[in-house]
Amino acid sequence: MSYLELAGLQKRYGGSVAVDDVSLSVEKGESVALLGPSGCGKTTTLRMLAGLIQPDRGTIRVDDVEITRLAAHKRNMGYVFQSYALFPHLTVSRNVAFGLEERGIGKAEIARQVEEGLALVRLDGLGGRRPRELSGGQQQRVALARALVIHPSVLLLDESLSNLDAKLRDTMRHEIRSIQRSLGITTLFVTHDQVEALTMCDRIAVMNRGRIAQIGTAEDIYERPATRFVAEFVGRANALPATRDTEGKVVLWGAAHPVAAPPQGAFDLFVRPQRMRIVSASEPTGGETVRVTGRVLRSVFVGDHVEVLVEGAGGQLAVEMPSGTTAPTEGAEVAVIWQAKDSLPFACEAA
Amino acid sequence: MNGAGPVLSGLAALVYAVILAPIIVVVTLAFSADSFILFPPSGYSLRWFQALAAHAPLLSALWLSVQVACVVTLLSLAVGVPAALALAKGEFRGKDALTGFFLAPLLLPTLITGLALLLFFTPMRLTATLPGLVLGHMTVTVPFVIRMMTTALSNLPHDIEAAAATLGATPFRVVRRVTLPLATPGLIACACLSFLLSFDETVISLFISGPRASTLPVEMVRYVEGRTDPLIAALSVVLIVATLIVVVAVERLVGVARAIGK
């Protein structure tokens, strides 16, 4: 049995289901991201874990003890709210001390641990300030320190970085990750930012409409998406409408390809733009390579790569070329090739 | 372009003028040297303030009003704040019905409340007593406190209280350490306003006051029934100044806008 076990969690609001049958196992010390679009039930899941919302169905177990109906203040979970939720009437030190004071720990010991907590998030010396006298990033670190000093059984982070600018967010990601690793804290990290999920967590649970669509390592999710939703949501992908021939092979843009098609129904072929290469139209290709031809519509320089839009018989596709390579000129006839194994067929959603 | 247009501003000024004009008349009369009400006064003096300082019935009524208002404020907060906490934070069946029930007295004409209290208090010998007056005033102030504090408490950020709970604070400790401190500006404003409500309360007091105990507004009504001198104007100026001091103090302390829940 894993350290943290969610089984069949469900929460309804009136007629709509916010979280539907969510099951998840997290090992001790592991960091798992809940990744999904807005409104898919991430916060609701986290709040049920913290005891701030009662689930309608399902169970939550930590360290083999069921806590589904346990009151929030008895759970010992560190929750970092999206809004930080610092106590505006208390100083930074008192904010961090709050959980320790509620546990009836002695004054001297609290002072020592608060000092330690603030040092951990590199806020030493700011203990006397009020929350409103801090920047967003500093407030966030206070919230993190406040949740860490109670030595939580599970650390819950709810989009805790979304209010920060890109640079600070990057720094905070690494800080949180290294703190989480060095203290070995079991962490659930809610985000709708996939880069955050990929860089901060051991595993990712992709959520959609209240359900978990796929759980796996970053590589699993990215290379072997289980559903069309995951393929679309994580990373970029070209969705190329395709058909099948009599042998059950994929036909794309009028040419047969060495890829097996799903047995029935309309489907699209998903290919990551980074996996595609542009070659001159005359260059021949080998057997395990998919090849389509078309005309370059335009090339856009996007900093770390060049995006080339190619139009062919069956529509358009985007190719990402490493910057530094010379992009083909607009209007040039080119061939786009990729490995057959990089093609992922997914059925079209019923309209 | 900022603020209202000239037409709107002019209209606002006019409305204020209509509201404030009587106050100017009162203030002017307070410093009158005449023996009866004459506007504008033929001369100015402080004689009516001196007369006021020597007028025992009005002074004892003032003292009673202050006592009643203090007790009413304390009791209304003691009853109203826990009720507001339950209504704003609690989750129980019949909550909406209970909210409506607590606010209903605010809609009832005080004339009816006053009459009902008179009928109810007379057999219990509560008329014209301090407890009677306090209870009477609380029919106005308690619903007011509940209403104002429910709004103030509902407007507090929910996550801050949730954060305290996740850090191990019991519901009672959350209220003590987070909810009430955050609601302090609202509490102070609420206390001041319920003091003023009680101090100013006339209709109910008229019903349940008697010769033994009457509050200041009642005594003032009685006075102007029999006499027509500027003494009451002088008293009004004293009250206006006292009220202004309280309002400015609250504004300084918490900001009226914030206190009312904006």
Ligand SMILES: Nc1ncnc2c1ncn2[C@@H]1O[C@H](COP(=O)(O)OP(=O)(O)OP(=O)(O)O)[C@@H](O)[C@H]1O
């Ligand atoms: N108190 C509530 N009453 C009714 N519906 C709610 C309530 N809280 C959440 N919901 C609904 O439940 C669904 C999931 O909400 P949740 O807050 O968990 O989404 P989320 O994944 O955290 O989204 P975001 O990324 O925008 O924060 C949403 O459709 C939302 O409208």
Ligand SMILES: [Mg+2]
């Ligand atoms: Mg959310």
